[in-house]
Amino acid sequence: MKKYLGGIKIVVKDYDEAISYYTKGLGFIIIEDFKIDDTKRWVVLAPSQESETRLILGKATNEAQKLAIGNQTGGRVFLFLHTDDFWRDYNSMKGKGVVFKEEPREEPYGTVVVFEDLYGNTWDLIERNFTN
Numbered sequence: 001m002k003k004y005l006g007g008i009k010i011v012v013k014d015y016d017e018a019i020s021y022y023t024k025g026l027g028f029i030i031i032e033d034f035k036i037d038d039t040k041r042w043v044v045l046a047p048s049q050e051s052e053t054r055l056i057l058g059k060a061t062n063e064a065q066k067l068a069i070g071n072q073t074g075g076r077v078f079l080f081l082h083t084d085d086f087w088r089d090y091n092s093m094k095g096k097g098v099v100f101k102e103e104p105r106e107e108p109y110g111t112v113v114v115f116e117d118l119y120g121n122t123w124d125l126i127e128r129n130f131t132n
Helices: 015-025 063-068 086-095
Strands: 007-012 029-035 041-046 054-059 077-082 105-107 110-116 122-128
Touching: 007 015, 007 077, 015 029, 015 041, 015 054, 086 110, 086 122
Parallel strands: 007 054, 077 122
Antiparallel strands: 029 041, 041 054, 105 110, 110 122
């Protein structure tokens, strides 16, 4: 039986502003986007069509959810964006205004840098130097 993590929901302030950031800044593509009701949409993004794990946008609708925007993991790195060409993607993202929290660094597992999304969630951009 095949199992995989199909999606991760991220709480956002606004669907359209989040879609714009993730598609223009990070180069994600829209997999699905349709209206559920007057306030809710089903929005799924991914780094590529082939990505098994997708980012699902959920617009905050109450105070508890609004407080989680930008701090879904208590300040820890939340998501890990893997790439096959670190410097291509780093330079592209930097040129599109993505905010990096540090300079790129070499670790035993690969090249990595921490960046934050439009809401302040922290991510790693990483090119692994081995596979598991």
